[in-house]
Amino acid sequence: MAGYDIIVIGGGLVGGAIAWGAARLGARVALVDEGDVAFRAARGNFGLVWVQSKGADMPAYAHWSRRSAELWPGLQAGMLAATGVDVALQQTGGLAFCLSDAEMEERAALIARMHNASGDIGTRMLDRAELRAMLPAVGDAVAGASFCPIDGHANPLKLLRSLHAALLRAGGDYLPNRTVERIDHQPGMFTLHAGAERLTAAKVVVAAGLGSARLAPMVGLDMPVTPLRGQIVVTERVRPFLDCATHIARQTDEGSVLLGDSHEDAGFDTSTGVPVARGIAARNLAVFPLLKDANVVRVWAALRVMTPDGCPIYQHSESHPGAFAATCHSGVTLAGAHALALAPAIVAGQLPESFDAFHPHRFQLQPA
Known part of the structure; x- marks a missing residue:
């Protein structure tokens, strides 16, 4: 008998939301996480719950983003009830x-x-x-x-922390500092090899961000993801002036202002650079002149997890039934849908037909 009903590989926002969503339904869940050595997109996430431009060339993605925005208040309430953590959701447009x-x-x-x-x-x-x-x-x-x-924003760090805590409260296991090296499959059971440890489950979800490209083929999945660097400039706390989300700036519940929206093809390099930070600051100063006297206190970079067309991948393996793929670059926006819509489908063992639009076979159908 498998040790778990579901093992989710990847402890970021995507994996964390799916793991909690499954555990709250009574599934025996383990969240296997590489730990702080991972390229954790959640640590550098801008925090937007953003709908207005998602899925311009894929209506299914647009509808999925809208559904997630609708489900987000339920996710916020679930986190608050389970952990006492307010993830600071604001959906004021x-x-x-x-x-x-x-x-x-x-x-x-x-x-x-x-x-x-x-x-x-x-x-x-x-x-x-x-x-x-x-x-x-x-x-x-x-x-x-x-x-x-219907756009908004939330605190991604509080969300990540609360998802992990809520998973434990729901009876799941969080297993950090484990790198999955191999996945074996036999009918009805997957065996994950992490060092000397062996973990077994009836189902496995590959949601390991940039690590998914290596793991996916082991269970008949296709996840051609690549990194795209984004930098964020953070100001000191200033008086409240921005009570809605924007694509280049958001004011946190603590008062600091996050400035961003850069895109760099830099491989796995997470270093920051003055020219990009200067460009971010210049555009934001043009929009918000009042920031000219605000001190910059931090600059960081993180890696987005990008598919070839920028849209999510969801897949149920045909050759390894019970293996699922889940990846996107919108971990905050889609957290509501991942926890409250995708996770129940995985527990049930079948993705809806509407998810066919997210299958990676679409990349083979695209013209050269």
């Missing part, structure tokens, strides 16, 4: 700023395309006057913005 008429036209075209392909979620364009009425702190360089009423 989100703004994507435009600094020129050309950017306004480009953004409006994107919003219209998503509306036509995926339905209306209330996203609309705001001119400078409308934007300033909503957010007086914006500067004269801003031409306008798109606004989505």
Whole structure:
């Protein structure tokens, strides 16, 4: 008999949400985590619950992101009830700023395309006057913005901590400092080799971020993920001025401001660089001139987990029934759906037909 019903490989936001979501349903769950040596995207996550531009070229991803935003209050309540940790969810809408008429036209075209392909979620364009009425702190360089009423943000570090704690409260096991080297399969059972340790389960979920590419083929899965570096600049605590999410800045519940939205193909290098940080600061100062006197207290970099098209991968192995793949670069946005929709499907042993859009065979179908 297998030691667990489900072993989830990967202790980040994706794996943590799935593990807790399964354990809360009564499954015997182990979350196997490489530990602090892992490239932990959650440590550098911007914290957005962002819907307005997700899935522009994949309606299924747009609908999945919207569903997750709807489920997020339930996730927040679950974390608070299980652990007493408030993950600081705010769903007061989100703004994507435009600094020129050309950017306004480009953004409006994107919003219209998503509306036509995926339905209306209330996203609309705001001119400078409308934007300033909503957010007086914006500067004269801003031409306008798109606004989505269901966007928001949360504290990713508190979320990660609470997911691990809630898993334990639900009777699951958190097994850190274990690198899975091999996965063997026989009918009805998977055996994970981590050093001298052997762990067995009826089902296994590969949610190991950038480590998934190595593990997936062992159980008939395909997870072609690569790193994309992002840097974040953090200011000292300042007076509250930003009560909604934005794509380049968010003010935390403690008062500091996170500035970001950089994209660098730098392999597995997590170092920071002044030129990128300078560019982040310059764009944010154009949007929020009041930050000119704020001191920068930290700069960090982390690696996004990217698929070839930037959309999630979910897969149930045909050759190794009971093995599942789960990866995305939107660990915060999709945490609600991963915990409260995907996890129940994995417990039941079958992904819905609607998940076929997320199968990695789509990469083989794309034109060269």
